[in-house]
Amino acid sequence: MNAPQPHPAPLPLFQPRRAAFWLFLLLVVAGLSTVGQTLLSGLRVMPVSALAGAAAWALYTLPLLWIFRRLGxxxxxxxxxxxxxxxxxxxxxxxxxxxxxxxxxxxxxxxxSPEFCHTWGPAIAGPTDEEPLKLIGVILLLLIAPGRFRTISSVMALGFVVGLGFQVVEDYFYTVSTALNHPNAHQLEPVVQILVLRGGFCGPWSHAAYTAIASFGVGYFVARRDLPTGRRLGVAALALLTAWALHGFWNSPALGSLMEGLTILLYFPLKGLPVLLAALLLWRVARHEKTAV
Structure with missing residues (x-):
């Protein structure tokens, strides 16, 4: 029996001959300008909130990455x-x-109608726009350096980090916006408020989980080349649709009656646990998947 052939060394991420590399770079630089403008506007009006918010969300991110690194x-x-x-x-x-x-x-x-948009707009626009746009980054990185991510679990990990980046920057935008419109002069109050609400109550089942779920399908498509293309495309589409549906449910006014009194403590877990459970289930499936690219 012939010995299995080793995989070729993964390509470096600097690939100036690939269109995907330049598209990725162009959009990241454009995004840097957008985020920079938000930071500067916050510094001009609410400097303490802008700087404290940036520090708070950085401190929120780093321990998460460390924990997931320790978990393998x-x-x-x-x-x-x-x-x-x-x-x-x-x-x-x-x-x-x-x-x-x-x-x-x-x-x-x-x-x-404007009323419908106010009520259901976040549940429709958010997942419809954001889930494919985040997943594009995962696909571009796979195109830039083919073979670097050989398993479904490695592609899911990539999606988790893409979603976490989106989540943290979005939460920082909310922090600056809340500070600019806050009725009190205390500049640290809106930072703590958004950190607790969006980082604590919403964080475990937010964009990092959505994009990890959607990325399962991409990982399945590139790793299971032994299967028919139609099946691989079907799994990829189903994973994206699952992330879209869970994101839409979270943004929807469903279970809004629980947003009063002590029942608010039930609201976030009831809406968020399906997201977390789906991500953990797919992660378990991915870790047992032996087929590599």
């Missing part, structure tokens, strides 16, 4: 692709999602 989520990979994944989520995807969401809200207001 990033096993066998260097830090570089995950830095790029975070950059896509926090810069490239955010840059594309801002105008896309505005356009979707405008369409819903005109086609249905």
């Amino acid at each position: 989520v990033f096993r066998g990979q260097t830090a570089a692709p995950f830095v790029l994944a975070f950059a896509w989520g926090g810069l490239g995807a955010v840059f594309l999602a801002l105008p896309a969401n505005q356009a979707m809200f405008g369409i819903l207001s005109k086609l249905v």
Whole structure:
């Protein structure tokens, strides 16, 4: 019996001959400009909130990455692709999602009504725009360096970091926006408020989980080349649809009656646990998947 052939060394991430590399770089740089403008506007009006918010969300992110590294989520990979994944989520995807969401809200207001858009707009526009845009970053990184991510679990890890980047930058935008519109002069109060609400109550079942779920399908498509293309495409589409549905359910007014009194403590777990359970289930399936690219 012939010995199995070793996989070729993965390509470096600097690939100036690949169109995917330049598209990725262009959109990340454009996103950096957008995020920079938000930071500067916050510094001009609410400097303490802007700086404290940036520090708070950085401190929120780093322990999460350390924990997942200790759990072996990033096993066998260097830090570089995950830095790029975070950059896509926090810069490239955010840059594309801002105008896309505005356009979707405008369409819903005109086609249905402003009232419908106010109530259901986040549940429709958010997942419809944001889930594919985040997943584009995962696909671009796979195109830039084919073979670097050989398993479904490694692609899911990439998606997790893309989603985390989007989540953290989006939460920072909310922090600055809340500070600019806060009725009190205390600049640290809105930072703590958004950190507890969006980081604590919403964080475990937010964009990192959505994009990890959607990335399961991409990983399945590239890793299971022994299966028919139609089946692989079907799994990829189903994974994206699952992330879209869970994101839409979270953004929807469903279970809104629990947003009063002590029942608010039930609201977040009831809406978020399906997201977390789906991500953990797919992660378990991916870790038992032996087929590599």
